[in-house]
Amino acid sequence: MKSRTTLLLTLVPTAFTLGAILLAVYFYSIELSNQQHRLLKEALLASKMAELRGYVKLARSALPAQEQAEGVADLLSRLDFGTDGYFFLYDDKGRNLMHPRQPDLVGQDLMEMRDPYGGTPIKDLLAASNQGGGFVYYYWNKPSERRTVRKLGYVEPVSPYRWMLGTGLYVDDIEQSIRAFDAQARANIHGGLLVLLAVSVLCILLISGTGLALNLRNQHRATEALRQLARRVVRSQEDERARVARDLHDGIGQILVSIKWLLETAMATQGRTTSPAAVLPGKLGSPQSFLQRALERLGQALLEIHHISNDLRPAALQDLGLAAALRSMVLAIGEEGGPRVRFSAHGAGGELTPQQGTALFRICQEALTNARRHAAAQRIDVVLLSASRRVILSVRDDGKGFNPQRAHAGGDGGSGLSHMRERMLMLGGTLSIDSTAAGTTVTAVLEPRGAA
Structure with missing residues (x-):
């Protein structure tokens, strides 16, 4: 029971600490992933904006050599990039002059056209162009998917034609790149947590095994020490009993035998004469002398008993x-x-x-x-x-x-x-x-x- 309690007292704090570390790492990883998500989104948008601005600058560099609008439109229609990357051209009244992906819009006045969400994309783009150029978010049909999605467009005015030249990128492509990054980040977090969890479980198993082995070894040592102590206590008790028996036999026993002999002698002497004066010199002596010697030996016996008793449990220790x-x-x-x-x-x-x-x-x-x-x-x-x-x-x-x-x-x-x-x-x-x-x-x- 003691070993089990010790093992639990070791494992519970260890498991709690490792769990707290795992939670801290998990929440820190999520927070770091969110920060990277924001930074990546900002970096991608900045990169795409610079890319759009560069495309428009490149297209404008080819325009001054052209004198006819038809020639300009024909040149721009061949300048596309990617699957859904193209240039568009409008006059200052909102009439479409060139659209390589939707030629049916050419010649139409789209100033008041509204998207499915109530927005006026052409009017907003012209407003940005009239201010010298800029970026505009709007909804437009995506040619490769034939659906209306959000788009980031960049436009600039074209002098002296009073045109608006622009291009754009669909935002869902940017968001798809961000989602791919988020998925990879989550996979990395989960993979790292699994590795940490495996290491934590391994540490707990190692601690458990080591603690159990140490407890078993200590328990075995303690049991063996108790056995040796019990054997020594028994041996000590037997030695003490042997010593007391030896003292009783060699001391008290011999004195009592001597007293018995003296008393028997006194009785035998008493049977021969009742007068101490009747005992002749050189004989055994009078009964009184034997009794006196027996009393002396009895005093020795009492003193010996006192010594033995004092060795077993000193009276002064108990009383004083x-x-x-x-x-x-x-x-x-x-x-x-x-x-x-x-x-x-x-x-x-x-x-x-x-x-x-x-x-x-x-x-x-x-x-x-x-x-x-x-x-x-x-x-x-x-x-x-x-x-x-x-x-x-x-x-x-x-x-x-x-x-x-x-x-x-x-x-x-x-x-x-x-x-x-x-x-x-x-x-x-x-x-x-x-x-x-x-x-x-x-x-x-x-x-x-x-x-x-």
Whole structure:
């Protein structure tokens, strides 16, 4: 479930981001296409206008050598371009003098002729010619298609004949070129979006596959780590049980056997005489002496039970807190002789949980045991620092030091180090071991329950 949630948390933002990018690219492409459409239309119209103006200028350059209108009309009728490109000629009264595509119009007065939309194309063209020439949009019959379409015409006056010479291009040809451009632009946009979509899907698949593989590998590692931790916990419990059983057998068991023997001896002696004075010197002794020795051994048994109980769960730790328990342990070690041990506590941080207090106590206990038994230390400093956000326990000795990695791998003291690390790992703390030839420092850091 955790891997699936992590994968979803990775994929959803990625898919959303890629979708937003695709939408942004799409709308930007549409806007860019519209801008190009406008620019192309303007460029095409400007080009066509310049082309029409050039055609008329070219036709006029051939007119001065002609003196008869018939000759001029005959010359212009042969000057055509393209399928529907031709010149037309009118006098200043609107009478058609030449029309190569519609010869039936020649000689007709078309001044008041109207197109299907109510316009007067010849009157508008003459008005532009009388102003020295210009462009006019109007509707006219397209010869190649036999239908009336919009046309862009350009006219100029012809002196001294008082004629109007002009030509034109049908707008639908320009619009067809623009539509072809728009279609190609849309095809390019769609093709680019398909490529981006394919790349996005591929990226999502790669991210999904990579994330799934990483999650599976991490899950496998976490599962294996939990298994190893469980095995170590079980082994630690078994070791602790074995130690308690050994202490009970070797310590309490032997003392209880001794007490049993003393009591049996006292009873046997009591059966022979009831007076302590009756026991001769050099004999076993009086019943009171055996009972006295049994009481002494019973005191030893109680003391041993106290030591074992203190190892399992120190009473000072439960009743007085971690600092008092550590101080009591340091004082007990000092009474036993050996290295000098000094304890100091600073600050008053957040309240530790029972599990946290026990973990730090056991880590200190293990570090002190290692320093006394293996490091041949002469001085050990135990420092407990409590702050608002963390509690730090430091155990520093001046012993000969060791290699923590090698000790852990070789099993020589490695289980104790492993137990210390596992305790901190389960509680979310950290444990660091710095060991050199000049000594070893074990530092444990925990966040107390009352930390802000």
